Amino acid sequence: MDCKEALPLLHEYLDGDLQQVEAAKLKQHLAECAGCRKRLAQFEKVEALIQAWPKPEVPADMASRIMQSLPPARRKPWYSWVRRHPAISVAVVFLMVMAASFASLWDEDKELMLKGDDLQAVVIEGNTVIVPEGKTVTGDLTVKGGKLQVEGDVQGNLVVIDGSVVMASTAHISGQVKTIDEAFSWVWFKVNELFGQLSNWQ
Numbered sequence: 001m002d003c004k005e006a007l008p009l010l011h012e013y014l015d016g017d018l019q020q021v022e023a024a025k026l027k028q029h030l031a032e033c034a035g036c037r038k039r040l041a042q043f044e045k046v047e048a049l050i051q052a053w054p055k056p057e058v059p060a061d062m063a064s065r066i067m068q069s070l071p072p073a074r075r076k077p078w079y080s081w082v083r084r085h086p087a088i089s090v091a092v093v094f095l096m097v098m099a100a101s102f103a104s105l106w107d108e109d110k111e112l113m114l115k116g117d118d119l120q121a122v123v124i125e126g127n128t129v130i131v132p133e134g135k136t137v138t139g140d141l142t143v144k145g146g147k148l149q150v151e152g153d154v155q156g157n158l159v160v161i162d163g164s165v166v167m168a169s170t171a172h173i174s175g176q177v178k179t180i181d182e183a184f185s186w187v188w189f190k191v192n193e194l195f196g197q198l199s200n201w202q
Helices: 009-015 020-032 034-052 062-069 077-084 086-108 183-201
Strands: 113-116 123-125 128-131 136-138 141-144 147-150 153-155 158-161 164-167 177-180
Touching: 009 020, 009 034, 020 034, 141 147, 147 158, 158 164, 164 177
Parallel strands: 128 147, 136 153, 141 158, 147 164, 158 177
Antiparallel strands: 113 141, 123 128
């Protein structure tokens, strides 16, 4: 064994981690090499100084004093409100998710959609739905994403979503006319429609 091989093993030798075979080779080298013996003696002095260094005394209540000096954790007011009203919180989250999904559908669905019980008298030209003069539509009529032109009779309600309605002087509508041109109004309309369907089932 030469000095290059012996030098990295000196620390392990001091720690007692060296295997017997390597320890025996290192001892033989140290017996022959005065330079490595001198290094080993320096390492031993440094280790003895470290061991003799006084350890600082830590008070027994140090941990509790540190914890007391920390500022108290502040709870957010909304968090405590949510904990006190879990049912309302779930309902609010549900409504927010439903509103977001309805709003995304509002943005995505721009095609013409026509809904009603009696559509035989209705004429569609491009994105315009026409109730011709002299014709009668029985029941509600809903048009989405287009223009509704009423020249005849509608015996029910008219709902135009994201579009426009034009009524001729010959038009007669027995119900209400609703024009919905904002996403929030559309969401409100859908919620009312959903509750209306639920009440019809009961």
